[in-house]
Amino acid sequence: MSLNGKVALVTGGAQGIGRAVVQSLLQSSAKVAMVDLNKDLGEECKAQLDAEFGEGNCTFIECDVANGDALRDTFQNTVDQFGHLDIVINNAGITNEKDWEKTIQVNLTSVIKGTYLALEHMSKENGKQGGTIINVSSMAAFMHSPHQPVYTATKHGVIGFTRAMADAAIQGDYGVRIHALCPAFVDTPLLQSVEDEDNMGKFVKFKDDFKRSMSKFGVLQPSLIAEGMMRLITDTSLHGAVMKITCSKGIHFHTYEPMSA
């Protein structure tokens, strides 16, 4: 499906899962703002994407999503460059159990802020034309590990916030579809931090359990996560969906029991 004329903003877009979805969006003819903390990587990535897809389709914006003012400027900069905004993927995330407050800031607070900024630019409530938001959680929200307690908490938080906001969007007639995406283990640089004491702190001693889990469940390629994201973007029936992606079941959805008294 062509996304010709659509404008997307992807945080953490210079590497791993973010980079894979930036590539898929460009392949579908969208314009993309690739937002990342890592300037060298972002510039290198943009040069490669310009060579493949032509100049003017992708812009790199250096931004730390944990800096609220910088994130606000990044959204404005994207709209100034491309005219409007249709798709926001709040993907940037870290695993740092030592600096756990930073992990909450990047993985949860920035996702909340990114969602609110997306609504400012896309919600019909603000006279805009609607759109799609994807907030990246993790299978860690369903199968926790003693190896990453705060990371796990942030990914639970992303699902809770996203589901409540999806209901707010329906009841408030925002014209914006809001989803959570929960990949299992994915072959990206993030996964290399599993044995890194600087990241995992005292919980690094549980790394063997974690690695056993990776061997048991397998490791996905970023391209499959990008495929799941493209499905969420293009299938208008999927409002509020919590998508899971695992080796055993591929792309599928979490189902919740209806609330009862």
Ligand SMILES: NC(=O)C1=CN([C@@H]2O[C@H](COP(=O)(O)OP(=O)(O)OC[C@H]3O[C@@H](n4cnc5c(N)ncnc54)[C@H](O)[C@@H]3O)[C@@H](O)[C@H]2O)C=CC1
């Ligand atoms: N790799 C995995 O096994 C899984 C990853 N996830 C989630 O997917 C998302 C992407 O992860 P990966 O691609 O694996 O990670 P990655 O580490 O390979 O790439 C993350 C990108 O985000 C950027 N970034 C980090 N902090 C930032 C900040 N404060 N501001 C702006 N950019 C920042 C990095 O520079 C990097 O380019 C994260 O939210 C992660 O929690 C979810 C499930 C599994």
Ligand SMILES: CC/C=C\C[C@H](O)[C@H](O)/C=C/C=C/C=C\C=C\C(=O)C/C=C\CCC(=O)O
């Ligand atoms: C230091 C580690 C760095 C990064 C990895 C992240 O922590 C990542 O977000 C963690 C992923 C954890 C995945 C946990 C479980 C995976 C389970 C499966 O793959 C499949 C199991 C059951 C499927 C059941 C279902 O889909 O309903």
